[in-house]
Amino acid sequence: MRGSRLKSSLTSSIRPSTRRAGALLGIFALTTLLACSDTGKDGGNGEGLAILQDAGIDQIAFIARAKRLDVGDVFQYTSYSVDPKSANIFKLSSVSGGAEPEAITPFGTGEWPKADIMAMDVSFDGQEIVFSARLEGDSNYNLYRIRIDGTNPEEPGKEGPALIHMGPYDSVFPVYLPNNEIFFMTNEPPEAGIRQFRDEYERGLTAQAAVIDKSGGNLRFGPRNLSHRVSPTLVTLGDDNRGQILHTNWDHLNSVNEGNLMVMNPDMSGGAEFFGKEGSGVANSYLKPRQVNKDQFVAIATARQRTFQAGALVLIDRGKNEATSQATILTPDVPLSKEPSYDKVGRYYDAYPITDGDGKLTHLLTSWANGPVQTDVAGGGMNEEGVDYGEGAGPPDFGLYVLDPDTGKRLPLVNDTDMWEVLALPIGKARPVPVVGATPTAQTPEGTALIGALNVHESSLDRVPGSGTYRVRVIEGFSTEEGVPDDFGLTRADGAILLGEAPVEWQTDGSFAAFVPEDRPVHLQLVDAYGLAQVNENRWFSSAPGEQRFCGGCH
Structure with a gap:
């Protein structure tokens, strides 16, 4: 810790499973903060663990990964480092042995190579973790599953994780879904011969939505955004x-x-x-x-x-x-x-x-x-x-804390000054499984979706006219995957091409509908009688085959 501020701490070795105790002891050492930290607001490890326990959280899992400088902007996902030591997933108990995090994954020990772990999620029964890791010697982040006791869920009793999906593309941000499926983001193209979009700044391959069975089969791709999608989580919405x-x-x-x-x-x-x-x-x-x-x-x-x-x-x-x-x-x-x-x-x-x-x-x-x-x-x-x-x-130096949002008091849990301790989640207890609803579909020509609005004049956008809109212009976006040079002119905007214009029921209710190609990022403009754009929708969206996407108005 820099500066002259005092920090009281205890360095405790991580308690490994007995099968790899000799390998892990002496390799991993987490500094578990037990007294006042440098913020002047923070209390001890025991108080933070007690808050978890009172909330019914008996165990947590977290990722410890090497500190780094090359994170990039908020959409970048391939920052890799195993220096000075490998990333691993640890568990920490709030009930017993709370000051001694225990490694769940075995990376950097025995025959296991070092690895960087960028994201994880916990199964609905609380007994398993899916995570994205890049092993030393690999070129990409792949998907793995491991039980919280450190064993392979595909081969009971075997130590270490199960590889469920691998490159040559990156698979990141995994999330458990109902019906034994896993949602994740990937820069893999949806099919052979299609190039993946690249973002407008770093020209990095964009992360897009995909779903796979938890054992690695039945890979499907979702409709793509023109740029990245990151940091997914499963939530429940609505009364159902x-x-x-x-x-x-x-x-x-x-x-x-x-x-x-x-x-x-x-x-x-x-x-x-x-x-x-x-x-x-x-x-x-x-x-x-x-x-x-x-x-x-x-x-x-x-x-x-x-x-x-x-x-x-x-x-x-x-x-x-x-x-x-x-x-x-x-x-x-x-x-x-x-x-x-x-x-x-x-x-x-x-x-x-x-x-x-x-x-x-x-x-x-x-x-x-x-x-x-x-x-x-x-x-x-x-x-x-x-x-x-x-x-x-x-x-x-990111470490784990329990924060009281009303007082701003931070109670330290774990901090290794060589590592980032991030993305902590409860483990060991079941959580509710949400309902998977049906998606509205329409009878559309092959490879298309149906979009529209009930009234283009009812909008959350500024300066939408109350009348005088005769057509809706549909514009497709593209990026350097089409072979265009790295810059798109003075506007520094993504590439765009006119797909067509759909008539508006201007004499009646102001509605419109149109078939658009699947998996094509598009945005809309309202057009007057002279072909001039009245309003430009400044958001891309895309649709799945046969999907029906209707809004109350254009926004």
Whole structure:
């Protein structure tokens, strides 16, 4: 820890399973904070564990991965490092042996290579973990499953994880679905001969939605966004507890460049806006959302870049729809933009909500780093604005804490100063399995979907005219996958081509309908009698084959 502030700590070795005790002892050592930390607000490990136990959380699992500088913006997902040591998934008990995290995965021990682990999820029965890892010597992140006792779910009694899906493409952000399926994001093209979209800035292959059986079969791809989709989680919405995938969608079109929250059905159809697009947002991007209760969700609010994919914590009250939703900033001292954060303020990487018996948020199990959590400060040198940060402060140090959002008090749980402890989740107990609803479909020509609006003049967009709209123009987007040079002219916008125009029932109800190609990102314009655009919808959307997507108006 930098500076002259005092920190009382205890270094305790991780308690391994007896089968690999000799290999792990001496390799892993987590610094478990047991007294006051450098923030001046923090208490001890025992108090934080007691809060978990009181909430019915007997065990948690978390990822410890090497600290790094090359995270990129909030949509990048392939940052890899195994230096100074391998990533692993650990479990920590709040009931017994709480100060001694125990390794679930065996990477970097025995014959197992080192690995980097970027995301994970816990099964509905609480006994299994699916995760995305890149092993040393591999070129991609692949999907694995492991039981929380460290054994292979496909081969009972065998130590170590089961590989369920592998490259030559990256498979990341896995999430358990009902019916023994796993949702994840991948840069794999949906079929041979189709090139994957590339994002407008780094030209990285975009992460898109896919579903696979938990044993690795029946791979399916969803309709694609023109840029990345990241940080998915399974939530339940509505009185019927419909399962939905809540995720971050990179919206980039002309002046729009932000990461907003959207939902889709578990079968990857029915994409809809959730938070951030209707003027309800408080920041540029929202990451790693988690459901608190029926109506509330917690997420990271931050800038698109330079923040190590960390930021402030916000509590989102969903309301009836996105237009009526609002967010409360739980950590008001944390910057929402890309400037460096401050000492004793830092930034939060993720958060899992802890609630009382009535579902009210009481605490957050969170990953937090102190100081200037910002890539310019960490990496050093001259930034884009001409500020020289010298040799750089090095990467931030994310550790696990229990946060009281009312007082701002952080109770430290685990912190290895060589690693990031992130993405903690409860394990060992079952959780409800959501309902998987049916997706509206229509009889459409092969390879198409049906889109439309009941009245194009009823819209959440600004400056929508009350009349005079005669057609809806449908525009398809594309990127460098089509062989276009890296820049798209002075606008720095993605490529676009006119697909066609659909007539509006301008003399009656203002409705329109059109068949559009499947898996093609499109956006719409309202057009007047002279062929001039009245309003430009600045969001891309795409549809699955046979999907029916109708809105009340154009937005």
